[in-house]
Amino acid sequence: MRRAVCPGSFDPVTNGHVDIVTRAARLFDEVVVAIGINPAKQGLFTPDERAELIRLACPGPSVRVVTFSGLLVDLCRREAAVAVIKGVRGETDVAHELPMAQMNASLSAGGVETVWLPTDPRWGFVSSSLVREIAALGGDVSGYLPAEVALRTVARVAERSGSTPGGQPGITDRGTP
Ligand code: PNS
Numbered sequence: 001m002r003r004a005v006c007p008g009s010f011d012p013v014t015n016g017h018v019d020i021v022t023r024a025a026r027l028f029d030e031v032v033v034a035i036g037i038n039p040a041k042q043g044l045f046t047p048d049e050r051a052e053l054i055r056l057a058c059p060g061p062s063v064r065v066v067t068f069s070g071l072l073v074d075l076c077r078r079e080a081a082v083a084v085i086k087g088v089r090g091e092t093d094v095a096h097e098l099p100m101a102q103m104n105a106s107l108s109a110g111g112v113e114t115v116w117l118p119t120d121p122r123w124g125f126v127s128s129s130l131v132r133e134i135a136a137l138g139g140d141v142s143g144y145l146p147a148e149v150a151l152r153t154v155a156r157v158a159e160r161s162g163s164t165p166g167g168q169p170g171i172t173d174r175g176t177p
Contacts, residue, residue, distance in 0.1 A: 004032070007084060010054055015123050018146060044132055089119045
């Protein structure tokens with residue numbers, strides 16, 4: 001069984017992530033999508049919610065979703081994974097990812113290879129952070145997210161801003177200064 005770990009924040013999972021996980025699942029027997037937990041950062045979705053959305057977006061027997069904290073190489077060891085999968089959108093991603101790939105190779109004494117998959121050009125400009133920003137500003141994110149993820153993202157942003165998804169003011173919009 002050749003297993004790969006595909007780590008990230010996935011807040012939320014985008015069409016670009018889904019494409020990378022799907023392609024990785026053709027290369028490995030099992031892909032473990034690993035949601036890194038950062039307790040210092042309040043995300044749009046909780047780690048468990050992100051996991052649920054990834055399961056919805058990436059169904060299939062060869063994809064499993066876990067959360068983790070600590071070192072990625074320790075997770076790879078626990079999961080007996082031989083590779084870390086990363087999607088790269090361009091030079092900026094390469095510059096960011098190269099030292100991490102080299103560090104992970106060093107920390108694992110060569111036990112974990114990093115495999116970069118070039119992002120499909122359709123999703124080359126898509127990131128979770130941009131999607132969150134666009135949703136927060138009332139833009140249409142449905143072209144960049146799986147359908148259910150888009151619905152939940154719009155609903156969560158509306159909850160956070162105190163309005164309902166249709167643009168109707170919510171209770172928290174009224175009254176209090
Ligand atoms: O860019 P992202 O999606 O926010 O990345 C999240 C994640 C989980 C991939 C990142 O935080 C990570 O790699 N965490 C593991 C920390 C680690 O092992 N660091 C040392 C080696 S580089």
